[in-house]
Amino acid sequence: METTEKENMLKSYQTVRTFSEQLVQPLNLEDFIIQSMEDTSPPKWHLAHTTWFYEKFILKEFAEDYQGFNVQFDYLFNSYYETVGPFHPRIQRGLITRPSVEEVFEYRRYVDLHMADLLESDKPEEKKEELVRVLKIGLHHEQQHQELLLTDIKHNLAQNPFLPSYQEQEKKNIPAAGSPSFVAVEGGLIEIGHSGEGFCFDNETPLHKVWLDSYKLSSHLVTNRDYLAFINDEGYKKPQFWLSDGWNTVCKYQWESPLYWFKREDEWHVYTLGGVKKLDPDEPVCHVSFYEADAYARWAGKRLPTEQEWEHALASQKIEGNFAENENYHPLPCGLNKSGPFYQAFGDVWEWTKSPYVSYPGNKPYEGALGEYNAKFMCNQMVLRGGSCATSSSHFRPSYRNFFQPEKRWQFSGIRLAEDVR
Known part of the structure; x- marks a missing residue:
């Protein structure tokens, strides 16, 4: 990849990854684990699954001699990809107390480091095009999970009888605009x-x-x-x-x-x-x-x-x-x-x-x-x-x-x- 293209792709990757971690900053440690219903997933799982996506579909395909972070993660954090192997039942994601939240963040750092090395390396033209294509899917996939993070956190916290706030919001005085037509x-x-x-x-x-x-x-x-x-x-x-x-x-x-x-x-x-x-x-x-x-x-x-x-x-x-x-x-x-x-x-x-x-x-x-x-x-x-x-x-x-x-x-x-x- 040309230098400017490399820099842009790495910057896009880092921007998306940083926003995911920004979204979980208001959480208590206990908030990372709960799963309020089958449709939701624990925040810890979202953080790990999006990381698994880059590891599985990019690093293991395009990075030479890449060593996976933990072989068990292929089972724990695959969502529904039947063709790449078995996966943990969706409804039981809230029962995964191990790995710890700290280890999931270590996993993210490990994959981010190897992704940076890969994106800064030189690849043959045909591999470069495929890498960029899959990377873009991965980035938009993580952005989908950022939305799910917010909706799932909301549903998780709503099960608390005291209805705690995820993040205080400023009151905005915005008027309605006209009548519908x-x-x-x-x-x-x-x-x-x-x-x-x-x-x-x-x-x-x-x-x-x-x-x-x-x-x-x-x-x-x-x-x-x-x-x-x-x-x-x-x-x-x-x-x-x-x-x-x-x-x-x-x-x-x-x-x-x-x-x-x-x-x-x-x-x-x-x-x-x-x-x-x-x-x-x-x-x-x-x-x-x-x-x-x-x-x-x-x-x-x-x-x-x-x-x-x-x-x-x-x-x-x-x-x-x-x-x-x-x-x-x-x-x-x-x-x-x-x-x-x-x-x-x-x-x-x-x-x-x-x-x-x-x-x-x-x-x-x-x-x-x-x-x-x-x-x-x-x-x-x-x-x-x-x-x-x-x-x-x-x-x-x-x-x-x-x-x-x-x-x-x-x-x-x-x-x-x-x-x-x-």
Whole structure:
């Protein structure tokens, strides 16, 4: 690699790695180990798994005579890559008291040192291109885990009856900006997918054409005030607004409000990474499942957009908003955060779409073990778009496809409505 390219890649690597460790600085030692449910992972595991990724897919493939830090880590910190060997059950990650947190940080330092040596070395052109390709996947993989770190820490801490704060947050007096309206978007034969400039995951390709009828998309996200009207109208008790699976989920878990909402002295409060606070009616509603988003849309006489409608309407907007770099780690009222005709197009909350997570026509997953990264999850999941307050802006692009099962709601997920043109 040329000197400048080497320096840029090493700087990118160090920046991402440093941010992961910055995110865990507010934690107590005990916080590193707990796992509140199967969907979450202990912070210690996230720190080790992201390190394992570089060791397994880069150092052991590209670095000559590399000696692994600990042979047991291949089993403990492999997440789901069946083709590279067995792995520890996901639901039991919180039972791994050894290695210690200190040893995990030693592991990170060991791998970082060898990664620096590798990135500063000279490689044949064909190996250099492949190294850079896999490194970029690794960096964006770690940024995904940085978001998971925040969402998992929040869920872990929320199990404490005293609802402790992860990090104190300054109160921000941000006004709501105007009333929502529905913006007309012209349809037709349009292109969807990544344009080929910059990084993307394999599930964002290829760029392809789809037909869209004209439609309308809300200028604003659904707010807590909006959603309270649904709750007060007993929306959680009216099966006519719910998909069958959604209604079964509501009944099974006795949902009555979004995750982290609760009443104290007859007033709604919400648990945040900054601790408990009164519910702000102007903030976007957050931590709702696809089922709740869909039910709200039906109650409101609207619908959720498809992921193609979302991308077509918002892909040309400037990427700015409340991302992880702002260190708010909570959605904010829209204020003046407007990109084109849409407020809060990016950041704050991931926006549920009505689209199932499936491959694009002609899609080809990564070759080898990394082909397991996205493709094998294309079943029984729904697509979200737009990024959140826990997403790094350098990780996001408008073609980014997030995906979760329809009942999941521990992520920073919210709602933007759509409607047909009549």
